[in-house]
Amino acid sequence: MADIRVKICGLRTVADVDAVAASGAAYAGFVFFAKSPRHLDLATARELALAAPPGLAKVALTVNADDAALDAIIEAVPLDMLQLHGSESPDRVAEVRARYGLPVMKAVGVADEGDLAAIFDYSTVADQLLIDAKPPKSAVLPGGNGLAFDWRLVAQRRWLRPWMLAGGLTPENVAEAIRLTNARQVDVSSGVESAPGVKDHARIAAFVQAAQ
Numbered sequence: 001m002a003d004i005r006v007k008i009c010g011l012r013t014v015a016d017v018d019a020v021a022a023s024g025a026a027y028a029g030f031v032f033f034a035k036s037p038r039h040l041d042l043a044t045a046r047e048l049a050l051a052a053p054p055g056l057a058k059v060a061l062t063v064n065a066d067d068a069a070l071d072a073i074i075e076a077v078p079l080d081m082l083q084l085h086g087s088e089s090p091d092r093v094a095e096v097r098a099r100y101g102l103p104v105m106k107a108v109g110v111a112d113e114g115d116l117a118a119i120f121d122y123s124t125v126a127d128q129l130l131i132d133a134k135p136p137k138s139a140v141l142p143g144g145n146g147l148a149f150d151w152r153l154v155a156q157r158r159w160l161r162p163w164m165l166a167g168g169l170t171p172e173n174v175a176e177a178i179r180l181t182n183a184r185q186v187d188v189s190s191g192v193e194s195a196p197g198v199k200d201h202a203r204i205a206a207f208v209q210a211a212q
Contacts (some may be wrong), residue, residue: 002176003036003184004185004189005184006024006027006188007164007188008027008189008192008204008208009027009096010031010190011028011029011045012037012147012198014051015046019172019204020204021056023204024208026057027056027059028056030049030059030061030161031062033061033062042053046078047171049077050078056083057081059083060073062082062083062084062086064085065084067099069125070099079102081105081127082104082105083106083130085132090122093125097126098101103127105130106125107130108130108132109133109134110131110134110153111149113153115134116157119158119163123159127161127187129159132167133166140204148168148173149175152180163185165186166186166188168205170192171203171210172210174186174211187194188207192207
């Protein structure tokens with residue numbers, strides 16, 4: 001399974017970026033959402049992005065960000081992709097993609113079969129899809145909650161765009177998740193942490209090794 005591409009999200013230090021690069025992951029995710037323990041200010045995010053070696057894709061995660069917020073992020077931080085992780089409509093996804101000229105990944109929350117139609121809707125406007133566990137109504141965060149969904153819902157499915165499996169993945173279960181779903185890309189945040197927002201570099205390495 002060496003062709004599996006891994007995204008490690010919620011990096012907060014240069015050491016985190018170094019660990020992700022050393023692990024062989026394909027994507028480094030930076031969170032711009034003030035309610036998250038993984039939130040970065042622009043100066044720190046810029047430092048982290050500049051520390052990323054060539055070939056490690058730098059992804060900015062935002063939640064219902066307006067143009068002013070996105071303008072500020074893109075002006076300050078060298079990025080390769082935008083991840084929209086809120087309730088952005090397909091029209092908003094298309095608008096962001098056209099405005100900034102960067103690939104856009106849209107997160108879609110899944111709890112049951114009724115949520116799958118939205119994946120198709122977004123696949124017509126986004127460059128990639130991130131299929132995540134739908135957060136409970138009481139959750140503060142739209143992702144990074146360590147929750148999984150029933151992976152059988154997306155097993156062996158195909159959409160118009162490349163997709164990434166997220167939600168509750170850990171070094172211990174990622175290989176089984178890939179086997180069940182045939183996902184070719186996976187995303188993790190809380191599953192490789194020792195505390196909220198604190199990345200465990202040994203778990204990052206173990207996660208990528210297990211995925212591949």
